[in-house]
Amino acid sequence: MKNHFREQAVNALADTELRDNFRGAMDFLRDKRLSAFPDSDELSELRTHGHQIKAKSLSRLPELLEQLEANCIKNGIQVHWAETPEQACEIIHSVIKKHDGKLAVKGKSMVSEEIALNHYLEARGIESLESDMGEYIVQLADETPSHIIMPAIHKNKEQIAHLFEDKIEDVKYTESVDELIGTGRRILREKFFEADIGISGVNFAVAETGTLCLVENEGNGRMCTTVPPVHIAITGIEKVVEKLSDIPPLLSLLTRSATGQNISTYFNMISSPRKEGEKDGPEEVHLVLLDNGRSKMFQDETLQQTLRCIRCGACMNHCPVYSRIGGHAYGTVYPGPIGQVVMPQIEGLDKQGEMTEGCSLNGACGEVCPVEIPLPKLIRKLREQKSARPSRQGKEVFAWAIWKKIYGIPFLYKCFTYAATRFRHVSPKSISPWTDYRTAPKPAPKTLHELMLEKERLTKMQRIK
Amino acid sequence: MSTARNNILQRLRAANSSPITKKTSNWQPPRLEKKERLIQFKKSLLAAHTKIIETTEESWAQELIKIATSKHLTQWLYSPLTESGIAFSKEITNQACDIQLTPYDQTVEAFKDQLFHQIEASFTEVQAGIAETGTLVVLPNKSEPRLMSLVPPVHVALFRESTLLSNFSELIELEDWAKKGLPSNALLISGPSKTADIQQTLAYGAHGPKTLIVLIIRS
Numbered sequence: 001m002k003n004h005f006r007e008q009a010v011n012a013l014a015d016t017e018l019r020d021n022f023r024g025a026m027d028f029l030r031d032k033r034l035s036a037f038p039d040s041d042e043l044s045e046l047r048t049h050g051h052q053i054k055a056k057s058l059s060r061l062p063e064l065l066e067q068l069e070a071n072c073i074k075n076g077i078q079v080h081w082a083e084t085p086e087q088a089c090e091i092i093h094s095v096i097k098k099h100d101g102k103l104a105v106k107g108k109s110m111v112s113e114e115i116a117l118n119h120y121l122e123a124r125g126i127e128s129l130e131s132d133m134g135e136y137i138v139q140l141a142d143e144t145p146s147h148i149i150m151p152a153i154h155k156n157k158e159q160i161a162h163l164f165e166d167k168i169e170d171v172k173y174t175e176s177v178d179e180l181i182g183t184g185r186r187i188l189r190e191k192f193f194e195a196d197i198g199i200s201g202v203n204f205a206v207a208e209t210g211t212l213c214l215v216e217n218e219g220n221g222r223m224c225t226t227v228p229p230v231h232i233a234i235t236g237i238e239k240v241v242e243k244l245s246d247i248p249p250l251l252s253l254l255t256r257s258a259t260g261q262n263i264s265t266y267f268n269m270i271s272s273p274r275k276e277g278e279k280d281g282p283e284e285v286h287l288v289l290l291d292n293g294r295s296k297m298f299q300d301e302t303l304q305q306t307l308r309c310i311r312c313g314a315c316m317n318h319c320p321v322y323s324r325i326g327g328h329a330y331g332t333v334y335p336g337p338i339g340q341v342v343m344p345q346i347e348g349l350d351k352q353g354e355m356t357e358g359c360s361l362n363g364a365c366g367e368v369c370p371v372e373i374p375l376p377k378l379i380r381k382l383r384e385q386k387s388a389r390p391s392r393q394g395k396e397v398f399a400w401a402i403w404k405k406i407y408g409i410p411f412l413y414k415c416f417t418y419a420a421t422r423f424r425h426v427s428p429k430s431i432s433p434w435t436d437y438r439t440a441p442k443p444a445p446k447t448l449h450e451l452m453l454e455k456e457r458l459t460k461m462q463r464i465k
Numbered sequence: 466m467s468t469a470r471n472n473i474l475q476r477l478r479a480a481n482s483s484p485i486t487k488k489t490s491n492w493q494p495p496r497l498e499k500k501e502r503l504i505q506f507k508k509s510l511l512a513a514h515t516k517i518i519e520t521t522e523e524s525w526a527q528e529l530i531k532i533a534t535s536k537h538l539t540q541w542l543y544s545p546l547t548e549s550g551i552a553f554s555k556e557i558t559n560q561a562c563d564i565q566l567t568p569y570d571q572t573v574e575a576f577k578d579q580l581f582h583q584i585e586a587s588f589t590e591v592q593a594g595i596a597e598t599g600t601l602v603v604l605p606n607k608s609e610p611r612l613m614s615l616v617p618p619v620h621v622a623l624f625r626e627s628t629l630l631s632n633f634s635e636l637i638e639l640e641d642w643a644k645k646g647l648p649s650n651a652l653l654i655s656g657p658s659k660t661a662d663i664q665q666t667l668a669y670g671a672h673g674p675k676t677l678i679v680l681i682i683r684s
Contacts, residue, residue, distance in 0.1 A: 021664075028665045049492035062477040075646070081470040133671055134662035150662060157664045181660060181668040188672065193581045211647055219615055219658035219673025226611050226650070227573075237473065244643045248494060248633040259661070262509065263598035266673070267653035275649055279610040280573040291469075295476035304480075 003331045005354040009321075012329035018154055019324060025153045026323040032260025033314060033368070050253045051372040053246045054308035057207075061298065064207040064240045065289065071210025075272040077285045085115035088290050092117060092199070092232055095286055096126055099230055101197040105188075107214070107221035108132040109201025110148050110311060111234050111290055113333045114346075117199070128199070131188050131220040133181060140167050146327030148334065149258050149313040154326050188220065198224035198282065202235035203254065203310070205287070206244050210271060212287065213247060215254060217265040225270055231282040233270075237289050238307040250310060253370035257312040293346035302381055306341050308371040315365035315375055321358050330355055337365035337375045344382050353386040417447040494634040495597055502596035502629050507681075509599025513656030514669060516678040525549075525680045526556035529588060529621060532678060533564055542567050542580070542587040542617055546608035549590050549623050569610055580612065586619035591679075593628040593636060595653070601679065602636060603652040611650050620657075620674040627684040 012018060037043040057064055069079045082088035096104060104126060106112065118139070121128040130139040134151035138144065141163055145151030152160070157175050164183060165173045171183055200221055204213040212233050214221045225231045241250065255261045274281035297306050316322040316336025327335035332343040332352065340359060344352040356379055365375040392400065406412045420427070424443040431440055446454075497505055510517055520528045533541065544550035545568040557564050567576070567584060589609045593602035601622055605611040614620050630636055633653070637643065642651075658673030669675050 025665055045490055045492040048488050049490035052488060052490055062474050065474065065477075081467075081473055083469045083472055087469055131672070132662070133660045137662065150665075152662055155664075157666070160663055177663045177666040177668050180663055181671060185670065185672060189581065192672075193577065208643055209647055217658070218660045218662075218671035220671070222611075222615050222652075223672055226615065237477075244637050244647075245634060248637070249492060251633070263600060263653065263655045265513070265654065265656045265659055267600075267655075269647055269651040270649075271647040271651070272649040277607050278605075278649060279569060279571065279607065280612045281605075281610075281649060289473075291473045291476075295473055295480075298477055299480045 002350065003352055003354065005330060005358055008329040008331050009325045009358060012325040017156070018326055021154055021156050022323055022326045025147075025150065026317055029150075029259065029313075029317040033257055033317070034260075036256040036260040036262065046249060046253055047370055047372050049249050050310075050370050051308065053241060053250060054310070054371050057241045057246070058238070058298075058304065058307055060242065061237070061240070064242055065237060067207040068205055068210060068240050069289075071207065072287055073210075075210045076275075077210065077212075077272065077287055080286060080288045081291075082288055083291045085290075085292055088115045088234060088288055088292075089117055089120040091288055092234070093121065093124060093126075095230065095232055095284075096121070096197050099196060099284075101126060101230070103127045103129065103191065103195045104197035104199050105129050105131050105191050105195040105220075105224050105228065106135070107198075107200035107216065107224040108135050108151070109199070109234060110145075110333065111201055111236050112199065113145065114236075114292060115234070115290065117234075126197075129188075129191055129195075131191065131224060132216075133184050133218060133220075136184055136188065137163065140164075144328070144333070146335065147313060147316065148311055148336075148338075154328065188223075192220075192223040192227050195224075195228045196230065198226075198228035198231045200224050200231065200233050202233050202239055202287075204247055204250060205235060205240045206242075206247065207240050208243050211244070212270045212285075213251075214268040214270070215251065215264045215266075216268070217259075217261075219266060222266055222268055225268065226281055229282055230284045230286070231270075231273070232286045232288065234288040234290060237291055237294050238309070254310050254312050257314040257368065257370040297345050303341075303345060303378060305373050306338075306345065306378060308373050309338055309342075310371060311338075312370055314368045314370065318364040318368045320360060320362060320364070325358070330358070337379065338373075341373075341375060341378045341382065344386075349382065349386045353382075356383045356386060414449075417449070421445060421447050421450075494632040496635075497596050497631045502631060503626060503681075506594055506596040506599055506629060509597070510656070510679060511599075513599055514659070514677075515599070515656050516676065517681060518678065519681045519683060522682055525623060525682060526552050528680055529553055530556055530560055530562060530564070532621060533586070534562060536586075536619065538586040538619060539563055540565050540567065540583050540585040542569055542584045542613060544568065544589065544608045544613070545570055547590055550588070550608075553588055569613055573610070573612060580616055584617045586621065587613045587617040588621045589613050589623070591622045591624050591628075591654075593630055593639075594624055595630055595633055595636060597632045598653075598655055600633070600653045600655045603654055604648050605650050605652070606648065611652075614652065614654060615673050618670065618674055619676045619678070621678045621680065622654075623680050623682070625682045625684065 080091045118128045130136050137152040146154040164171050202212045203215045255264045273285040322336040334342045363376050406416050420443045591601040592604045657677040658671045659669050660671035
């Protein structure tokens, strides 16, 4: 089924409350990032370094995955491989079933969204509860995250206050953020206490030591990976890095680009389940490595750069399209520029091609990307692949055929531009539906060629004088 | 699922693209002079809403009791196996104050209810500090398990200036983790638990401690 990006984008643009919510959030996140990188030379060096680390790890991806697997097993972590979302869900479900699990608490993980894990588990009688505050809000509203770092960014506190009042027993309407968070804390603490399974994502997986690294501020990630007797981590195969010494620069790039923090409140490095004599921590740790189209992206030298992504969200924060239409308009797991590159590659251009058009090629995403992914170039490449297939119809085909003719013959082109500039006052005011949202352009009084010739003449005359 | 493993690895190996980048970088982790470190450390801790109390080897235990009495915290979790845990317990006996100490000397399953529903505060040591980001390096072990720094609403940490490092890279080198391997769980903690998930408004105590207090022993 084709994803109708255009229609969704138009609807989102008409929602003024949504636009206010995003405007506020994007301005906030951009300012935070800017103040986290006061030294532009340092930023430039660090981005190059991050680019290098990830590119180097990708160049040895199969070896590093094997090394990661071997070291995890040595540390007592069980490793599973999944080619598709279905396989990943099955693996996770079978681990839960083995332990007769009823309640799974989840830390924030976009890969778990990718495989639609919550629905899979709920359909099999297992409660799968999001515990990141933003994710909890989104799950309570029966929605999906609209941003990869701040999932509930599309809602304001009034909307969240109403949601809590409607959905949670004995909670009265309050716009106090401290009270709202307090409610979430009270409910989720009991869930951490009861849960038999903890599920998390992974920010970086270190091959040389078999370590899973998690970045977070709330502490729910630590709860999920420490309190329940079983911890299941899921990650895309591109998250593996070669060395432990690669982690500090990547961590610095991630938190500063994402939320403008020099470091997150918690950086959690997990290298083994509870060892003999230790008093807490999970008895079992599982790692699920998901492909889901990544090995396909790996085949193309240009598009492979997608896999450097460390999921900071800076590209969407700086995207003029995302900041106006919001994450849900994309209708995909990953929104914004990185989504426009990832989703068509995972789900195909037939289904997700339309979203590549939601880009003005302004280049902001590429400029802020902490690992220098040339996002505009990748979007353009996917667009080219998409328009290689005929999609134009009727009048559009006719208009382009005429234009091709005119543009191909210099004499015709000259006549056309002369006519367009001289008769500029009678150029059409409405070119429906294009002018529904835009002012019709009026040609300039003179063509660029004429202006350049005049300028040349003038400078010549001045030189003679 | 070994077929999935083989298929994935095979597809990756079949790719004839080589993503090696030609760029080279001169990035080095920022090094701070010894005297700059504590200034930067404290600045970053305060910025993240962590409370700081500068004290000495002789008087930190009294400071700790002052915190407990002024905040009316009576249920404390501590380690009976660390030197500082023992010193804390002695100080309570000496001062005969109204503080209930619970030792973390059994598995979490044996006292989970008490840990989640009664304990108000915990006291631990930290293994090191990172000046650049105002970070406490916490390496949970048999004496001080993982949940001590997470579940209690107030966490007080004892830090010695002599263990202060410039940056995270220095820690990795010093501990030689790449060769020796890491402990089961290693944590960098840089403030009390927090969230800005509701309309970018910062709120403390999302899931972990609402309050983080660092007792700094100057060297």
